Amino acid sequence: MSFNNKNNNNSKEEEDDELKPIIETERLYLRHIIFKDIDAMFLLYSDPDVMNIIGGQEVRISKEQVIEDIKKIREQYSTNDCIGRLAVIKKDIGTNEFIGWTGLKNENNVNNHDKFIDLGYRLIKKYWNYGYATEACIACIKYGFNVKKFDKICAYVLENNQSSINVLQKCGFIKIETFISEDGNEIWFEIIRP
Numbered sequence: 001m002s003f004n005n006k007n008n009n010n011s012k013e014e015e016d017d018e019l020k021p022i023i024e025t026e027r028l029y030l031r032h033i034i035f036k037d038i039d040a041m042f043l044l045y046s047d048p049d050v051m052n053i054i055g056g057q058e059v060r061i062s063k064e065q066v067i068e069d070i071k072k073i074r075e076q077y078s079t080n081d082c083i084g085r086l087a088v089i090k091k092d093i094g095t096n097e098f099i100g101w102t103g104l105k106n107e108n109n110v111n112n113h114d115k116f117i118d119l120g121y122r123l124i125k126k127y128w129n130y131g132y133a134t135e136a137c138i139a140c141i142k143y144g145f146n147v148k149k150f151d152k153i154c155a156y157v158l159e160n161n162q163s164s165i166n167v168l169q170k171c172g173f174i175k176i177e178t179f180i181s182e183d184g185n186e187i188w189f190e191i192i193r194p
Helices: 035-045 048-052 063-079 132-146 162-170
Strands: 028-032 084-090 097-110 113-123 152-158 174-181 184-192
Touching: 028 097, 028 132, 035 048, 035 063, 035 097, 063 084, 084 113, 084 132, 097 132, 097 152, 113 132, 113 162, 132 152, 132 162, 152 162
Parallel strands: 113 152
Antiparallel strands: 028 084, 084 097, 097 113, 152 184, 174 184
16 A cells, blocks of 8 residues: 655646555545546446435536535545545556445534545446445554644444445444434544544
8 A cells, every 4th residue: 555645736837746646555546536537426426325324425516516515525635634535546457447435534513523524436337246335444544644644534434324334344343333413313433633
């Protein structure tokens, strides 16, 4: 696994530089999300099966909505003192296909936690059950602990999202508690830097 601790700015001139991996694993590399990812992001965000299991998110019905999502994600790169959400790219000869996103970001006001580092991820449905989410999340956790020096990383999922619960547990997260949010019953997870 390798890390690139480059500067996270998002000017148009540096978009080509943003295609370079920030984190690389055996099968994946993680890089900034760019506007060229719109078609794949629309596929991800317009799938009700993806959006329904995360709660609180409406299915996107237009690429204009996804452009706004990408703008918000890209703002994280300059305002977030961690890394923000990153494109998950499957290493394939000649294709390097976008399969979803993962990453760490500052979050607040969830389950009585004012400020915390949140691990999040979403994959296009056809890439579920291949271990990509676990591989990408483990890479982000290592980056968070080894490069960013975070002491703790948190995550939360709807309690009926067993697949995401399994991913978090495989990554070493510990279930801390259940709580009720506007989306329903959720489980709060944490992992502490070793």
